[in-house]
Amino acid sequence: MAEKLMSFEEAIKRYDPVWGLETHVELNTKTKLFCPAPYSFGGEPNTELTPVSLGLPGSLPVLNKQAIDDAIRLGLALHCHINEWSQWSRKNYFYPDMPRDYQISQDDKPLNGEGYLDVELDDGSTFRVPILRAHVEDDAGKNTHIGGAAGRIEGAAYSLIDYNRAGVPLVEIVTQPVTGTGAKAAEIAGAYVRMLRDIARALGVSEGRLEQGNMRADVNVSLRESPDAPLGTRSETKNVNSFRGIEKTIIYEIRRQATILSQGGEILQETRNWDESTQTTANGRLKSDANDYRYFPDPDLVQVHTTQEHIDELKATLPEMPLHRRHRLQKEWGLDDRQMHAILNAGALDLIDQTVQAGASADGARKWWLGEISRVANEQKLALDELPVTPDDVAELEQMIADGKLNDRLAKKTIAGVLAGEGTPSEVADAHGYKVVEAGSELGSIIDKAFADNPDVVEKLKSGNMKPMGVIIGAVMRATRGQADAKAVSAEVIKKIRG
Amino acid sequence: MARFTKDQVRHLGSLVRIALSDDEADRLKNDLNVISQSITHVQDVATADVPPTANPVPLEAPLRPDVPAKTLDRDEILAQAPKSQDGQFVAPRILGGK
Amino acid sequence: MAADTQIVRLSAAQMAQKLKDKEISSRELTQAEINVIAAAEPSLKAFLTVSAKQALEQADAVDEARAKGEELGPLAGVPIAVKDMIVTRGIETTAASRILDGWIPPYDATAVRKLKAAGMPILGKTNLDEFAQGSSTEHSAFYPTHNPWDTTRVPGGSGGGSASAVAAFEAPLALGTDTGGSIRQPGAFTGTVGVKPTYGGVSRFGAIAMASSLDQIGPVSRTVMDAALLHAVIGGHDPADSTSIPEDVPPVVEAATAGQNQDLKGLKVGVVKEMQGEGYSPAVSKRFEQCVDKLRQMGAEVREVSLPRVSYALDAYYILMPSEVSSNLARYDGMRYGLRVMPPADQPQTSAGMMAWTREMGFGDEVKRRIILGTYALSAGFYDAWYGSAQKVRTLILCDFEQAFGQVDVLVSPTSPVTAFRLGEEITDPMTMYRNDICTIPANLAGIPAMSVPAGLDENGLPIGFQIMAPQKRDDLMYRPAAALEKALEQESGSLLDKLSAPWLDKAAKAGDVDADQAATIGKAEQKAVMDEIADRMKEER
CATH class of the missing domain: 1.10.10 (Arc Repressor Mutant, subunit A)
Incomplete structure (x- = not known):
């Protein structure tokens, strides 16, 4: 692939892209899916294990009720059909970080069947992403590669295995092949995964932090001559763990495959890996010599029975869905689409909402979060919620302005103090003697x-x-x-x- | 019905990580042919209208409360590991040919 | 010392009574069993590990508790042997495989936890066919076990070690595991009682998995009452096993007690039409009929019942079992515990290579055969034709049993078509070996309880077994006729095991008390020699 790739515009002109995502969402239950071992990100290696999560001979899996309920709630939020009976299957393959050398997953009877998710695009239009299933499975352990360059698996002399993560519950949300997205393929995929993250957080079932591996996606892409043509051969790029990475993978794969096809070449059915440093995908293994997973129903587990009554109970616990809330807030705050997008892109929706709930005006809250605070966040390369300023602080600041205690200039100086970790706005103002001199x-x-x-x-x-x-x-x-x-x-x- | 070839047996061996010797692959091929012949007539009665049975005693999956329990002692489990280092299990390199 | 011989010949119930009456202590009893083990093992090879030290410590703890007047269970102080397929904390557990040699588990199986809670000292771990795969115990990676009735013959399998140990008075009780007859067929071959409870009746947590949907832990004993007492100790619901039945143990002890009245009026017994005739040795058939007559004489209503599709059971079993085996045995990969063998120097020294050579060197031929067959049966394109079809046959067999149990309370058959064969006699042809389990496999497929009780001897003086099967969760139903038959046969010709000449008992009596450390070395030199062969074989590969 050393030669020049076809431009994205040219590729889209000549081919119709079809893509799909298999997104893994790690649930934040206290214990693992099949055993009562606790799990915490960054825990001391191999200290969060029971005989089950270490795959010891004789150990047997028992399902975590919370994980099943969380997964059903996620399924309901994605409008999935919840199957009354769902089954556990073994996916057999060997890997050093797999304690049993099979993963317990779901095959032909998943917990959550077909559904969909509507995502909103920058131009205000809505696209419905069709979902095939959202099943539950357990995660593998973690490898640390020793002796290669920068901890990479290539060239490593050996690897260290920490099985703590083994058995942590994952919900894998699989889309149908998504068609009709054309040049917006990457934008829609990105909006879809962000929306999944927002839903998981709104439900409280996952932290949804991609950088900590709470979420990751396998990205499938294929091209065809026209929307009427049968689906082409797809590539599967594994474990992409950032929103931008997912978008860039789709764009890169469209360009790469278009280049090959335009030269009369053939797309190999293979798994690939996204390389953040080169901004390209590289081939992993050919699907043809990949494992035949030999799925079969796990005889150590029996089917989960989910009654309509229980589904209704869980439905009643669902919070307002992110898209609905977004529309409601936009209306309440009297914003246009452009202003709302600015808030969403800054990741400030929750913060502004909380600030308004703490008593500030929507305009005032928006001005601070998107203005001074965003400027500092960009400078320090931090997310807004990682700064030492809370919605309550911003609401207090606004109140001080409204009361005439601070003017704009003093308010800016006060927020700078808050952002420097000096305390609440009133503490900062008192400490520095920031005070409007009153008429008189x-x-x-x-x-x-x-x-x-x-x-x-x-x-x-x-x-x-x-x-x-x-x-x-x-x-x-x-x-x-x-x-x-x-x-x-x-x-x-x-x-x-x-x- | 299924007639096993030596290559097929070797492929199955690589799928389940067993470095079968040549003699073994040959012997297994013959054994498996004997066994596979004797099990072909299962399909005669396994008609489409018969539902499969995975577990003989019908049960619903029990669901456990999400409450942490005692974990294994790391020193005790690593003492049983073929190789360990810094509190972790050591795997030979994962990639690479000769 | 002469008293030792008398003590170890007692039933577990009798031992328990003597312990309760403080005629003997658990330490004395446990030491007596260790002495017999030391004397018998050179000729029997029933044990892989003798945990004498732990057993004596447990015995002392029970004696102390009894001295304090604490409330104790009915078998408190009675020692027991455990098949090496069941995980014991701190006691080496190998499944008779090179791949697990030296593994010291960090936890106890639920059944073992219950034995400890019941105050039963664990004497050691008994030999078996590797990963319980075989019908003769000749497939143990370390050494075959010999039949105490004729040491040139096999004790059956896979639980030959537990059966031989109990028959030879090395232990009054043992735990076995039964996937296709591994408790019952050795019971028949050694003149002992072997019970496979209802699937889900005894927790499988800590039973090393062979074929999960068929495996079940159960009692091995010399009397029906002893089996019932042990069944009551180990049975019942376990939240750590998703396939455990959430109900109490059926009233098995009460049923065994009731059976001793020898009144079987009102009991409907079905003789399985398909489990007799051609292929059954004349002696087995004859004793079987005599036993059926005895049941009839005690008032049972006997009729012939058909299981029309049971002829497909063996075929279905030899698809389902290896499929589950191929997946259950994947975890033995040299990463976390047990054996690790690196590839020969001219091959890539990768994790995949290590796994492949560990498994090549660590597993025996029979295990590899089943793994390969099962891998094939599950592979893409064959799942429906093989595994899927076998699961359907399972449905049909369940239907057959359901219909049969609509007509009768229990079903009976010979346990095995033949009596114990000579070591090395049947090992060559896999299908011949597999056919030994033809009467026992259907119960595993259907998840129903079944047991083998001694039915006398053949012309060579070898034990014959009589099998009784009951509907799911009605384990109690088979104990009543079993206890009645046992008593009737005893009245006719005395206790079967009294006929066993057990020269090691005299030898033990002469030798005196065996030191615990010395007992712990039993079998270990032979096992080390087997492990050393791996290094030699790897040298040849280079």
Whole structure:
């Protein structure tokens, strides 16, 4: 693949892309799917194991009720058909991090059957992504590769295995082949995965942090001559663990496959890996010599029976879905689509909503989160919710402005203090003595002094020429070290001139 | 019905990670042919209208409360490992030919 | 020392009574059994590990508890042997395989936990066909076990070690596992009682899996009452096993007690039409009929019942069993426990290579044969034709049993078509070996309880077994006729095991108490020699 790739625009012009995602969402249950071992990200290696999660001879799996309920709730949020009877199957393959050398998954009787998810695009239109199934399975352990470059598996001398993660519950959400997305393929895929993340968080079933492996996706892409043609051979790019990576994988695979096809070549059915450093996918193994997984019903487990009554109970616990909430808030806050997208792109929706709930105006909350706070977050390369400022802080700040205790300038200085970790807005303002000088005798005498220092200006003002007003205001502000309210100063000056 | 070839037996061996010797593959081929002949007539009665039975005693899956239990002692399990280092199990390199 | 011989010949129930009456202590009893083990093992090879130290410690703990007047279970202080297919914390557990040689489990099987809670000292781990795969115990990776009735013959399998140990008075009781007859057929070959409870009646947690949908732990004993007492100890619901039946143990002890009245009026007994005739040795057939007559004489209503599709059972079993085996035995890959063998130097030293050579060197021929067959049966394109069809046959066999149990309370048949064969006699042809289990396999497929009780001897003085089967969850139903038959046969010609000349008992009496450390070495030199062969074979590969 050393030669130049066809441009994306050209590829889309000549071929119709079809893609699918298999997204793994790690559930945040206290214990594993098949045994009561606890799990915590970053725990001391091999300390969170029972005989089951280490695959010891004689050990047997028993299902975690919370994991099943969480998975059903996720299925309901994706409008899936919940199967009354669901079955566990063994997926047989050998790998050092698989304690039993088979994964317990679901094959032809998954917990959640067909469903869909509507995603909203930047232009405000909605696309329905069809879902084939959302089944439950257990995760494998973690390998650390030793002796190769930068911890890579290639060239490693050996690997260390930590089985802590083995047995952690995953829900694998599999889309149908998604057609009709054309040039928007990557955008729709990205919006879909973000929406899955938002739903998982809204349900409280997963942290949805891709960088911690809470979510990862296998990306399938194929091309065909036209929308009427049968599906082409697909590539499967495994374990892509960032939103941008998923989008870039789709774009890269469309370009790569279009290049091959345009040269009369053939797409191999293979698994590939996304390489963040080169921004390309590289081939893993050919599907033809890959494992035949020999699925069969796990005889150590029996079928899960999910009654309609239980489904109804779980349905009643579902929170407002992210898309619905988004529309509601946009309306409540009186925003246009562009403004709303700015909020979503900044990841500020929850923060602004919480700020409004804490008493601030929507405009005020939005101004702070997308303005000063976003600027600092970008500088420090942090997410908004990783900064030492809370929605309550922002609401308090807004209240102080409304009460006339702070002016814009002082408020900016106050938030800088909050962002520096100095405390709440009132603590910061108190500590620094940020305080608007109120109209009254104190302000009056400062203005009188400014008049005395600038007799020529006073003359002009008295003659009705208001242009040099700024000179007086500037002098007052300097004298009060910015703690006076400019409007109040202006009003007082006019009163005195006309007085 | 199924007639096993030596190559097929070797392929099955590689699928389940058994480095079968040549003699073994040959012997297994013959054994499996004997066994497979004797089981062909299962299909005579296994008609489409018969449902399969996975577990003989009908039960619904029991669901366990999400409450953590005691975990294994790491030193005790690593003492049984063929090879360990820094609290972890050591696997020979995962990729690579000769 | 002469008293030892008398003690070990007692039934477990009698031992329990003597312990309760403080005529003997658990330590004395346990030491007496260790002495017999030390004397008998050179000729029997029933044990893979003798855990004398732990057993004596447990015995002391029970004696102490009894001295304090604590409430104790009915078998408290009675020692027991455990098939090496069942996981015991701190006691080496190998499944008679090179691949698990030296493995010390960090946990106890539920059944073992229950034995400990019941105050039963664990004497050691008994020999078996590797991973319970075989019908003769000749497929043990370490050594074959010999039949105490004729040491040139096999004790049956896979649980030949447990059956031989109990028959030879090395232990009054043992645990076995039964996937296709591994408790019952050795029971028949050694003149002992062997019970396979209802599937899900005894927790499988900690029973090393062979074929999960067929495996079941059960009692091995010398009397029907002893089996019932042990059944009551190990049975019942276990939340750690998803296939465990959430119900109490059926009233098996009460049923065995009732059977001793020898009144079987009202009991309907069905003789399985398809489990007799051609292929059954004349002696087996004759004793079987005599036993059926005895049941009739005690008031049972006997009729012939057909299981029309049972002829497909063996075929279905030899698809389902290896399929599950191929997956259950995947975890033995040299990564986490047990054996690791690196590939020869001229081959890639990868994880995949290590796994392949570990499994090549670690598994025996029979295990490899089943893994390969099962892998084929599950592979893409063959699943429906093989595994799928076999699961359907299972449905048909369940239907057959359901219909039969609509007509009768229990079904009876010979346990095995033949009596114990000579070591090496049948091992060559796999299908011949497999056919030994033709009477026992249907119960595993249907999940129903079944047991083998001694039915006398053949012309060579070898034991014959009589099998009784009952509907699912009605294990109690088979204990009543079993206890009645046992008593009737005893009245006719005395206790069967009294006829066993057990020269090791005299030898033990003469030798005196065997030290626990010395007992722990039993079998270990031979096992080490087997493991050393791996290194030699790997040298040849280079």
